[in-house]
Amino acid sequence: MAPTLAVSTVIFALRPDERSSAAVGTRPQLWLPLVVRLRDPFDGRWALPGGPLREDEGLADAASRTLLETTGLRPNYLEQLYAFGDADRPGAEHGRVVSVVYWAMIGAEEAHLATTGQNVRWLAADRLPDLAFDHNRIVDYALWRLRTKVEYSRIAHAFLGETFTLRELREVHEVVLGKPVDPANFRRQVEASGAVVPTGQVRTGGRHRPAQLYRYDTAIEPVDLGPLAPEPQKSPTSTEETP
């Protein structure tokens, strides 16, 4: 029997840690939505959202649809992660599946709007249980890509609003990297990279003193696909164009 083709999506969002108090300033954590399986193999285990590729949809379209069905949202960032197709993948005895996996990021302003689809639960990325199939391995790889990429690309923006303070940007880096980042070094590196530009506006209020607002330089593409990059479009549903 020919292998079945499925598309799954690792969806990352920064959300406050639900176990801590809701005090202002609670440091957010990386979360991802998972779907409980209701049949064998791996009945009752959590799995990445996704399913078979439909006849009339492209791979990235299938990943976007999965995200919409799981969270009610459109991604700020969507990129193909990897195709997993070892002949001995866990669960293969029930029929072999090749999974093309995408990873997506949801912005801070959208994350609290996320609906939770049926049988869906958000779990903290660093406290996952044993997932179905090889999905722990896939999440590990997606986390590694996120951590690698946050250091050299403007991907952290996908977790932020259109404008942000350097403190907010640094906190995204700290959450993603899982370690403190020195504020002065961070400011120096970000300013030297030229990746962010001051908006001339200032954020006031909250616990902190007024801070400069920045935005990313939109001339830099977050996903560098070279000759595969889509033509510039104005459609808000063009996931790979949205900064």
Add this chain to the structure above:
Amino acid sequence: MAPTLAVSTVIFALRPDERSSAAVGTRPQLWLPLVVRLRDPFDGRWALPGGPLREDEGLADAASRTLLETTGLRPNYLEQLYAFGDADRPGAEHGRVVSVVYWAMIGAEEAHLATTGQNVRWLAADRLPDLAFDHNRIVDYALWRLRTKVEYSRIAHAFLGETFTLRELREVHEVVLGKPVDPANFRRQVEASGAVVPTGQVRTGGRHRPAQLYRYDTAIEPVDLGPLAPEPQKSPTSTEETP
């Protein structure tokens, strides 16, 4: 009807330009083997080697098999490139295909041993005709990845023998990048990167004066797959381990 899953491989080798004289020192060019199609769609056009994924083989195994059947060789370097699965890919009217594409590199010492399978021809990467399906786009993307990667990873090694002179390494960069590279700058960058180490041996003979031989630092993996990296193996057929 569910989309069919195929695995194709872009195979790069550095070979002398067959149009120029065979004089010693002829600068090599990037070549890739293509297979002529003998049925619709795209009957008579050249296409990337590959075919449907077999029931019992993994994606990377299928890419290795394709390479072996097309050239009689095992790759020095094999990496997953991208999964192409737009619903409107050229040829979809004859049945939709999702292609997981790998790219491979063949070393200088193997390239001249390559056999040429039936209906196979080697074509120069910069002078390709109109290929079947979207294969020109796929080759363009693979070339872009090769050019991007040669500047920051030790991938050029896959085109060289175990040891090489800095001139040989620079010539690989020049062929891949398609432009001259300043020898003094190149030497400075390579030495600063720490990616190559002197062997203490010298190459004599040929047109040039004796030159230091170098090898790559094998502690650096050519394909950085993070948590997906295979366990170290001693099998010579382990394609992702071969430096």
